[in-house]
Amino acid sequence: MTGGTGGLDPRLALLSDGASGPAAGRSPALVVVDVQRDFGEPARIAGYGLDERASAAVGAAITRIGELVEAARAAGVPVVWVELGSDPSVPWHSSTWLRGGPLDGPMPEDEPCRIGTAGAEWYRTAPAPGETRVVKRGYSGFLGTDLEARLTTAGIGWLTVVGLTSECCVFATAQDAMQLGWQVVVPSDATAAYDIDVHDAALTMIELNVGVVTDAAETTALWQAWAAAKVGAP
Secondary structure (H helix, E strand, O other): OOOOOOOOOHHHHHHHOOOOOHHHOOEEEEEEEOOEHHHHOHHHHHHHOOOHHHHHHHHHHHHHHHHHHHHHHHHOOOEEEEEEOEOOOOOOHHHHHHOOOOOOOOOOOOOOOEOOOHHHOEOOOOOOOOOEEEEEOOOOOOOOOOHHHHHHHOOEEEEEEEEEOOOOHHHHHHHHHHHOOOEEEEEHHHEEOOOHHHHHHHHHHHHHHOOEEEOHHHHHHHHHHHHHHHHHOO
């Protein structure tokens, strides 16, 4: 894990290098995953049994995500919003079963982020007009969506993935992005889980197999270096 304690990770240096960045079309994008009321609002996630540390971590991560969104916009980095939209007409039976529900049946009333409900709304941060939004039905932002095509068409070369939660939808989206060919950066302070140990384990798995784990400050610096190199490119 990086974060400014031992110098810039050489893998990150490759992403911010003007010679291999803008000149080669290695444009970054910020992918914001599931920062919605059902996953971030304290009253709505209380049933998951968060302790004080986990509750504070979720709140701090959402704050940091909002700051990264503003930093991305300032640097000219596209912000892509991935949101869960649970559709009652298409129940996710395997998920219901995994949580102890019936093998086949209607979508539970307490299913998170049901389309058209308040719980599906963005929480403490939101897309600006014109920013890309992708609605997913499962964990990964790439599963059954056109996210891959959108990023490819936009010429995106590497991704920063943030959001909720680190071990679930952030991990799934980041892993699919890596397997589809994108370099992935995950700021450890811009994602969270409902248990600190689970969050730490997720970051370990991401660092081992998916991408570079860094922090929001270093990510912002990468974007700024990319933007400066782009301006200076012939």
